[in-house]
Amino acid sequence: MSEDKAPEIVLSLEIDDPALADRLASLLGNIAGLRLAAPGEQAVATILARDPRIMPEDIALTLREMDVLALMAEGASNKMIARRLGISVHTVKFHVGSLLDKLDATGRTDAVAHAARRGVIEL
Amino acid sequence: MSEDKAPEIVLSLEIDDPALADRLASLLGNIAGLRLAAPGEQAVATILARDPRIMPEDIALTLREMDVLALMAEGASNKMIARRLGISVHTVKFHVGSLLDKLDATGRTDAVAHAARRGVIEL
DNA sequence: TGCGAAACTGGCCGGGTGGCCAGGACCGGC
DNA sequence: GCCGGTCCTGGCCACCCGGCCAGTTTCGCA
Numbered sequence: 001m002s003e004d005k006a007p008e009i010v011l012s013l014e015i016d017d018p019a020l021a022d023r024l025a026s027l028l029g030n031i032a033g034l035r036l037a038a039p040g041e042q043a044v045a046t047i048l049a050r051d052p053r054i055m056p057e058d059i060a061l062t063l064r065e066m067d068v069l070a071l072m073a074e075g076a077s078n079k080m081i082a083r084r085l086g087i088s089v090h091t092v093k094f095h096v097g098s099l100l101d102k103l104d105a106t107g108r109t110d111a112v113a114h115a116a117r118r119g120v121i122e123l
Numbered sequence: 124m125s126e127d128k129a130p131e132i133v134l135s136l137e138i139d140d141p142a143l144a145d146r147l148a149s150l151l152g153n154i155a156g157l158r159l160a161a162p163g164e165q166a167v168a169t170i171l172a173r174d175p176r177i178m179p180e181d182i183a184l185t186l187r188e189m190d191v192l193a194l195m196a197e198g199a200s201n202k203m204i205a206r207r208l209g210i211s212v213h214t215v216k217f218h219v220g221s222l223l224d225k226l227d228a229t230g231r232t233d234a235v236a237h238a239a240r241r242g243v244i245e246l
Numbered sequence: 247t248g249c250g251a252a253a254c255t256g257g258c259c260g261g262g263t264g265g266c267c268a269g270g271a272c273c274g275g276c
Numbered sequence: 277g278c279c280g281g282t283c284c285t286g287g288c289c290a291c292c293c294g295g296c297c298a299g300t301t302t303c304g305c306a
Contacts, residue, residue, distance in 0.1 A: 049168035075233025109232040110198025123240050
């Protein structure tokens with residue numbers, strides 16, 4: 001019964017590092033049932049690699065700021081973030097303040113938008 | 124020199140469709156120089172597949188809501204939005220309320236994040 | 247050993263946010 | 277005509293947010 005169910009899986013690549021892209025392309029190039037997408041072709045899945053050293057450039061967030069930022073991006077309030085991280089609301093505000101500063105944002109919504117734009121976080 | 128540089132490429136999977144995830148996992152499972160990441164393990168690249176049919180669908184925002192949403196994504200406050208659109212702050216709140224409702228968000232930051240995720244707006 | 251960075255906490259306060267109530271105007275469809 | 281949707285406005289209020297002041301500990305580095 002329809003073992004013709006071998007629709008090739010078409011993958012597209014979005015990789016910053018050319019060397020890595022090359023290696024992946026050659027590794028994946030000759031696997032049955034799998035194909036790399038032609039430029040512009042619609043793929044069912046995308047392989048993306050962000051080199052953490054390449055992306056953020058010089059934004060340099062601390063570990064805690066990353067935690068707070070991630071929760072902000074989920075719409076969490078300061079109170080929720082505090083509870084989630086087991087710290088006080090004051091401390092959360094402290095980190096949020098630093099985040100607004102570093103991301104050059106006017107508010108938390110702006111901060112999340114900027115961070116997403118720069119690839120610091122993924123929505 | 125040092126073509127011993129054959130560090131395994133660690134891939135993580137973020138795929139909505141379980142069947143597709145399964146097929147990919149088995150296809151990629153036995154390729155030399157390539158490995159799937161253990162849960163929580165840091166990967167150099169991610170394979171992600173989002174079914175576009177699941178995403179946008181029928182969110183159906185009104186023209187005014189789109190205006191407000193766009194300005195929200197830029198970090199504008201209700202007051203700023205009101206000034207920009209030439210309407211009162213109350214009206215802005217009214218639209219923001221509808222937006223939170225339609226986007227199933229708990230606040231403006233969450234609303235912008237959801238909208239971006241679904242492709243309603245572009246950051 | 248001192249010094250800065252990171253992380254944490256507190257109080258205070260003006261202004262922003264979101265939810266509730268109420269209303270009115272316009273316009274297209276049944 | 278009447279109804280529903282969109283858009284607009286007002287008041288009220290509890291809560292949240294961001295910025296200011298202050299302090300603590302821990303850690304690594306010079």
